[in-house]
Amino acid sequence: xxxxxxxxxxxxxxxxxxxxxxxxxxxxxxxxxxxxxxxxxxxxxxxxxxxxxxxxxxxxxxxxxxxxxxxxxxxxxxxxxxxxxxxxxxxxxxxxxxxxxxxxxxxxxxxxxxxxxxxxxxxxxxxxxxxxxxxxxxxxxxxxxxxxxxxxxxxxxxxxxxxxxxxxxxxxxxxxxxxxxxxxxxxxxxxxxxxxxxxxxxxxxxxxxxxxxxxxxxxxxxxxxxxxxxxxxxxxxxxxxxxxxxxxxxxxxxxxxxxxxxxxxxxxxxxxxxxxxxxxxxxxxxxxxxxxxxxxxxxxxxxxxxxxxxxxxxxxxxxxxxxxxxxxxxxxxxxxxxxxxxxxxxxxxxxxxxxxxxxxxxxxxxxxxxxxxxxxxxxxxxxxxxxxxxxxxxxxxxxxxxxxxxxxxxxxxxxxxxxxxxxxxxxxxxxxxxxxxxxxxxxxxxxxxxxxxxxxxxxxxxxx
Amino acid sequence: xxxxxxxxxxxxxxxxxxxxxxxxxxxxxxxxxxxxxxxxxxxxxxxxxxxxxxxxxxxxxxxxxxxxxxxxxxxxxxxxxxxxxxxxxxxxxxxxxxxxxxxxxxxxxxxxxxxxxxxxxxxxxxxxxxxxxxxxxxxxxxxxxxxxxxxxxxxxxxxxxxxxxxxxxxxxxxxxxxxxxxxxxxxxxxxxxxxxxxxxxxxxxxxxxxxxxxxxxxxxxxxxxxxxxxxxxxxxxxxxxxxxxxxxxxxxxxxxxxxxxxxxxxxxxxxxxxxxxxxxxxxxxxxxxxxxxxxxxxxxxxxxxxxxxxxxxxxxxxxxxxxxxxxxxxxxxxxxxxxxxxxxxxxxxxxxxxxxxxxxxxxxxxxxxxxxxxxxxxxxxxxxxxxxxxxxxxxxxxxxxxxxxxxxxxxxxx
Numbered sequence: 001x002x003x004x005x006x007x008x009x010x011x012x013x014x015x016x017x018x019x020x021x022x023x024x025x026x027x028x029x030x031x032x033x034x035x036x037x038x039x040x041x042x043x044x045x046x047x048x049x050x051x052x053x054x055x056x057x058x059x060x061x062x063x064x065x066x067x068x069x070x071x072x073x074x075x076x077x078x079x080x081x082x083x084x085x086x087x088x089x090x091x092x093x094x095x096x097x098x099x100x101x102x103x104x105x106x107x108x109x110x111x112x113x114x115x116x117x118x119x120x121x122x123x124x125x126x127x128x129x130x131x132x133x134x135x136x137x138x139x140x141x142x143x144x145x146x147x148x149x150x151x152x153x154x155x156x157x158x159x160x161x162x163x164x165x166x167x168x169x170x171x172x173x174x175x176x177x178x179x180x181x182x183x184x185x186x187x188x189x190x191x192x193x194x195x196x197x198x199x200x201x202x203x204x205x206x207x208x209x210x211x212x213x214x215x216x217x218x219x220x221x222x223x224x225x226x227x228x229x230x231x232x233x234x235x236x237x238x239x240x241x242x243x244x245x246x247x248x249x250x251x252x253x254x255x256x257x258x259x260x261x262x263x264x265x266x267x268x269x270x271x272x273x274x275x276x277x278x279x280x281x282x283x284x285x286x287x288x289x290x291x292x293x294x295x296x297x298x299x300x301x302x303x304x305x306x307x308x309x310x311x312x313x314x315x316x317x318x319x320x321x322x323x324x325x326x327x328x329x330x331x332x333x334x335x336x337x338x339x340x341x342x343x344x345x346x347x348x349x350x351x352x353x354x355x356x357x358x359x360x361x362x363x364x365x366x367x368x369x370x371x372x373x374x375x376x377x378x379x380x381x382x383x384x385x386x387x388x389x390x391x392x393x394x395x396x397x398x399x400x401x402x403x404x405x406x407x408x409x410x411x412x413x414x415x416x417x418x419x420x421x422x423x424x425x426x427x428x429x430x431x432x433x434x435x436x437x438x439x440x441x442x443x444x445x446x447x448x449x450x451x452x453x454x455x456x457x458x459x460x461x462x463x464x
Numbered sequence: 465x466x467x468x469x470x471x472x473x474x475x476x477x478x479x480x481x482x483x484x485x486x487x488x489x490x491x492x493x494x495x496x497x498x499x500x501x502x503x504x505x506x507x508x509x510x511x512x513x514x515x516x517x518x519x520x521x522x523x524x525x526x527x528x529x530x531x532x533x534x535x536x537x538x539x540x541x542x543x544x545x546x547x548x549x550x551x552x553x554x555x556x557x558x559x560x561x562x563x564x565x566x567x568x569x570x571x572x573x574x575x576x577x578x579x580x581x582x583x584x585x586x587x588x589x590x591x592x593x594x595x596x597x598x599x600x601x602x603x604x605x606x607x608x609x610x611x612x613x614x615x616x617x618x619x620x621x622x623x624x625x626x627x628x629x630x631x632x633x634x635x636x637x638x639x640x641x642x643x644x645x646x647x648x649x650x651x652x653x654x655x656x657x658x659x660x661x662x663x664x665x666x667x668x669x670x671x672x673x674x675x676x677x678x679x680x681x682x683x684x685x686x687x688x689x690x691x692x693x694x695x696x697x698x699x700x701x702x703x704x705x706x707x708x709x710x711x712x713x714x715x716x717x718x719x720x721x722x723x724x725x726x727x728x729x730x731x732x733x734x735x736x737x738x739x740x741x742x743x744x745x746x747x748x749x750x751x752x753x754x755x756x757x758x759x760x761x762x763x764x765x766x767x768x769x770x771x772x773x774x775x776x777x778x779x780x781x782x783x784x785x786x787x788x789x790x791x792x793x794x795x796x797x798x799x800x801x802x803x804x805x806x807x808x809x810x811x812x813x814x815x816x817x818x819x820x821x822x823x824x825x826x827x828x829x830x831x832x833x834x835x836x837x838x839x840x841x842x843x844x845x846x847x848x849x850x851x852x853x854x855x856x857x858x859x860x861x862x863x864x865x866x867x868x869x870x871x872x873x874x875x876x877x878x
Contacts, residue, residue, distance in 0.1 A: 107824040108817035109831035132511050136568040147567065167496035168505040172567060187500070207564050213471055214565075217478035218516060218526060222725035223741055225519025233515040243514060251517045373547050411536075411545070 008056050009039045012088065015180075016156035017042075018080040025092050026066045030059030035096045040088035067098060071105045072116075079119035081156045090115055126155045131164055133237050134176060137205040147174040150201035150240060158183060162190055177201055208242040215243040221254035272386035276305055279386055283356045289379045291357040291372060296321050301352030301387050308348070309461065310393035311335070312384065312403040314435060315355035318367050326351045334436035335399075338455050344462045350391050354406035355380045372402060374411060381406050388426070396428055397461045400435030418457055421464050429464050433457035468551050474561070476551040480531040480542050481577060484634075485690055485720040487512070489523040489572035489607040492629040492685035502603025504566060504573070506629070510607075511572050524575040524609060525565050529553050529590055533579030537636070537647035539695045539724060542579045552581075555594035563602055573607030573629075574598065580613065588616035588624070595627035607685075614650070614658035621658055622665050625683035630717070632688045633658050635710065638703040642696030656714075662687050663714040686717035693747060694739030695724040701765050701772030704750055708761040711754075721747045746774040753781060756812055757805045778863070782808040785845060786863055795847040797826050809841035 010024040021040070028038055033056075068076075076091050084090075094112050098104050107113055136147035147169070153161075158176065162183045165176065175184045175193075177200050182193035229247075238244035273279040280300040286292045299316035302325050311327075319329030327335055327346075339346045354377050360367040372380075384406050388396075398404040404412050407430055414434055422430040434457075439450050468476075490510030497503050512521035530552035531542040541548055553561075562574045576594055580587050591610055598604040610628040612621050624631050633655060637643045640652045662683070669682025689710060693703065707719040723744040750767070753759040767784040768774050775783050785792060785808045794803045796818055804815045817835045821827060828849040833839045844853050 103824060106820045109821045109827060109834050111834065114834050128509075128511070132513050134569050138568070149569070164505075164507070167498050167507075169503065169567070169569075170496070170498045170500050171503050205568065207568055210471060210474060210561070211565065211568070211570050213475050214478050214525065215514060215516065215522065217475045218482045218522060220482045220516075220518045220520070220725060223518045223520075223723065225741070226517055228519030229515040229517050232512065232521070241514065247517055254517065370547065371545070374545065 007037055007039065008033050009041055010056055010088075011041045013043070014156075015042050015044065015083075016081050016159055018077050021080060021088055021091065024056065025095055027056060027059050028092070029066045029095065029099060030063035031057040032060065032063070033057065035089065035093040038089070038092055040092075042088070066095070067102055068095060069098065069102065069105050072098060075105075075116050075120045078123045079116045081123045081160055082119040083155050084119060087119055090119070123155050123157060126153055127157045127161050127164075129237065130157060130161050133233075133241060134165070135240065135242060136174060137202040138207075139202050143173070145173070147172055148177065148201050149175070150177050150196070150198050152236075152240065153178055153180075156180065159192070166190060204242075212243050212246060216246055216250060219250055219254075221250070224251065224254050226251060272382070272389065276301075276387075276390055279383070279390065283383050286356065286380075286383070289376045291315075291355060291359045291376055291380075294357065294359070296358040296360075297324065298356045299324055299326055299353065299358070300356070301350055301391075302326055303350035303352075304348060305391060307350035307391055307393055309395050309397070310350040310352065310388070310391060311346075311397045311399065312406060313351070313353045313399045314402040315353050315372055316358045317369055318358070318360070321358040326353055330440060331435065331437035334439055338436070338451070338458050342455060342459050342462060344458065350387075350393060352384065352387055354384060354403045356383055374405065377402055377405050378409070381409070388428075392426075392428075394428055395461050395464045396424070396430045397458070398430060398432045400433075400438070403435070404432045418453070419460065421460065431457055431461040431464065470557065470561070473551040473553055473557075474527065476549050477527045477529075477531060477553060480528045480548070480579075481526045481575075483541065483722065483725070484526060484575070484577060484611075485520070485722040486609070486632065486688060486718070487521050487523045487526060487575065488609075488630070488685075488688075488718065490685070491717060492607060493681060495605045497603070497605050502605050503563070504604050504606035506572075506605065506607055513570055513572065523572045524607065525562050525571045525573070526575040527553070527558065527561075527577075529555070529558060529576060529578035529587070529594065530581055531579045532581050534582075535580055535647070535649040537649065539636075539646050539692055555590055555597055558594050559597040559602065562598060562606075563604070566604070566606055571606075573604075573609070575609040575611075577611035578613075580615075584613045584615035585617045585620055588613045588620040592620060592623050592627065595624070599627045609685075612658060612662065614655045616658075618658075618661055621661055625662065625665055625669065626680060628683055630685035630688060631662055631683050632690070633662065634690045635659075635706075636690075636692060637696055638691050638693070638698040638706045639696060642698060646695060659687065659689070659710075659714045659716075666715070687714065688716055688718040688720060690720040690722055692724050693721050693744055699768070699772030700743070700747060700750070700774045701768045703747060704754075704764050704768075705761060707751060708754060719751060721751075740776060742776050743774075746776065746780060750774060750780045753784075757781070758802050759784070759806075779808075781806070782841075792845040793847045793853050794845060796832065797822050797847075797849065807842060807845045809836055809838055809845075811837075 008028065010028065012020045012024065072094065079087055080091060090112065094104065094116055097112065104110065105113060108117070130151060130153055134149045134151050136149045139146050139148060158178050158181055165174065166185055169185070171187070173185060173187050175182060177196035179195055182196045184191045184193055273282050283300055284298045286298065299320050313326060316326060317329045317331065320326055326332070336346060355372045359370045359372050359376070361370055396407060398407050401411060401414050404414065404417065407424070412432065414432060417432045418434065422432065424430050433454055434450065436454065439447050439454065442450055488510055490508065492506050494507055496505040510523055512523045514522040516522060528542070531548065532550050532552060533542045533544055536543045536545050558574070558576060565571045566573070576591055578587050578591055595608050595610055598608065608628045609630040609632065610624045612624050612631050612633045614633050635655055636647055636650065643650060643652050666683050666686060669679070672679035673681065691703065691706070703721070710716050710719055721744050723739050723741050750764045753764055754761065763784060764780060766787060767780040774780050785806065791806065794807050796804065801815060801819060804810055804818060805812070814836050818827065821831065821835070826849040829839065829851045832842060832848055836842050843851070
């Protein structure tokens with residue numbers, strides 16, 4: 001090309017005016033102006049070189065039509081929105097080269113093609129992040145609810161991205177305010193507004209409390225992957241996200257929470273007490289689980305140290321905790337009735353519990369029983385094992401699933417396992433039956449049925 | 465019992481839902497509300513509206529309708545023997561909450577699951593009712609993912625897909641033995657029966673759309689499932705085999721892996737410590753290899769080491785390449801796509817770029833440096849115009865040369 005013009009400056013109407021660039025570029029190509037002689041000026045940003053250039057020349061009459069492949073236009077349309085001041089120079093350089101090498105865009109290893117691709121990808125990502133991170137706040141106006149958001153995009157994407165919000169929220173009235181400009185949707189048409197500031201947006205929204213609660217609750221503290229979070233939600237967006245100020249605290253408490261969960265299930269250390277008295281004393285001081293720390297007093301087992309029969313309940317209840325003895329409440333009463341009926345003397349049996357403290361929830365003046373968790377039973381099992389080792393009973397009756405778990409170390413179905421003798425490793429035999437409290441909760445007919453089965457189980461233990 | 469506020473219920477029921485890994489909102493049909501009727505849109509690509517510090521995307525409002533449950537699955541925080549606080553939303557409350565969040569652009573839609581109350585069918589009806597309120601009363605065009613309860617009436621399971629974009633049924637554990645031990649109330653044949661039913665309904669729905677333009681769309685984003693990794697003894701090879709079977713038999717869109725995480729108030733049958741999170745990541749990578757890189761099940765199984773476990777220090781693709789070195793180096797200027805996809809360090813995008821660029825000219829190392837993330841990783845396995853690895857592929861210490869240093873692995877698939 002033998003251009004006669006020294007330098008040319010092309011003015012573009014707006015930073016995101018791709019169509020304007022395309023019209024200008026077409027004329028320049030047809031006028032044969034090489035890339036190194038063109039500067040592009042955009043409002044708010046002067047042309048790259050400081051010398052004011054000449055006005056663009058007229059296209060030559062015999063110039064061939066400008067060629068631009070589909071994939072170039074797709075990429076260029078997006079790359080043009082990048083805030084890189086050199087983007088229009090790059091686009092023109094590639095368009096210039098395309099006239100000689102029509103398949104240039106297929107050469108993905110070409111540095112210019114890579115550069116356009118990189119710009120386009122950055123813009124695409126910014127658009128995507130805007131769709132993700134715009135947070136509307138509601139204001140009540142005369143015409144009803146108006147949703148307003150403040151967002152700070154990295155590139156000139158506001159206009160290009162408005163369509164997404166129209167397609168999604170066409171039935172709402174909304175505004176998106178940015179430092180470069182604003183768009184307003186009135187339910188029928190899109191309007192543009194001047195640059196805004198953060199204070200133009202309402203300071204909060206009542207729904208944000210719900211959203212923050214959701215954000216904090218859906219986070220799983222057992223898995224911390226801060227890098228993965230920051231990679232996808234870079235810190236520069238945080239200041240406009242109502243949930244983001246929770247992040248530091250969530251992270252800080254996460255490690256502590258997980259460690260506490262694991263420690264809670266950890267093994268009990270040390271050797272078991274050598275006498276029943278030492279056992280009772282140690283149980284009273286036990287703080288190995290949450291129940292041990294709830295301020296109630298421990299209820300030790302009761303009965304002769306050489307008892308042949310050991311009866312294990314779940315945990316002390318309200319009455320037991322106050323009396324300091326097991327099985328003195330309503331359930332204990334049921335147990336005694338049944339024992340009397342079959343001539344079993346409970347005074348020679350060892351009565352104890354799977355869990356030594358009273359787990360409850362307070363409601364007014366009442367203390368309502370709460371079932372201990374498997375982990376709590378397993379923690380307390382260490383004491384029961386120690387008690388069994390000291391008493392060495394020949395027969396053990398487990399009342400209910402918690403007691404059965406405390407003996408067997410696993411959860412079983414009481415109804416499937418009841419009514420038979422189960423041999424234990426230490427030579428003792430186990431009878432599993434329901435907890436007597438169960439009978440208190442049943443209806444008339446079912447209670448009679450359950451009472452009969454309980455009596456049979458108890459008789460089996462008395463014989464065994 | 466005092467009445468819980470919406471805020472308290474949300475805290476409890478979102479907390480209870482966080483062990484479900486999926487939060488995808490992609491892969492459904494394009495919809496919008498430009499007509500001014502209704503609200504919402506889906507444009508194919510999912511959007512993650514926030515990320516939690518656990519690295520997981522928050523795309524949907526993921527809650528349980530209730531965490532009351534009559535089942536007693538050991539790994540689950542909501543099992544009936546667990547002492548967690550219980551709460552319950554009505555379908556209307558969940559629908560309203562979804563709309564409140566959606567209008568403020570917090571979410572793409574709803575992922576609703578539930579503990580089982582009364583009966584499986586009753587619970588399923590409530591889930592469907594929630595979706596119905598959203599779709600019919602609010603004309604909601606956003607994304608809905610419904611968890612389906614396999615024990616529910618087949619008719620209800622089928623109805624779920626009429627409102628939902630995606631439906632899922634969790635297989636929970638990779639082996640039947642694990643399921644029997646840890647989820648005594650669930651049965652593998654039932655779960656697979658329901659998945660089969662759903663797969664049939666999805667195919668039928670697609671078929672009907674082909675013949676009748678106005679046939680209703682049926683679960684356009686397909687079905688997915690989730691299994692828990694590290695709660696039972698299943699090896700990676702077992703898990704991959706199981707997923708491959710599930711993909712094949714039920715046409716699943718995704719199998720999610722969720723590294724078992726210690727839950728508060730856990731059943732003592734469970735291990736106390738979680739498996740390394742990296743294990744979950746390696747499983748996702750192997751899943752990717754089968755779905756997008758043309759690896760067969762046997763190829764990925766071959767990448768596993770002793771005990772059927774995938775190596776944690778290197779990704780499965782690299783493990784495969786190191787094991788089958790005779791397949792390398794691959795000539796980037798000649799090799800077919802399938803061979804290029806097996807080169808460690810070349811992703812689907814890079815391979816597409818190479819195929820396109822090499823039609824223009826012969827590629828050298830400088831070109832490849834522009835097309836790939838790490839030339840160091842790729843170099844031992846390729847031939848380029850100006851490069852041929854002479855001894856590298858035979859070096860005994862190749863693993864040390866190409867394995868990433870600790871901490872370098874990025875989370876791509878989580």
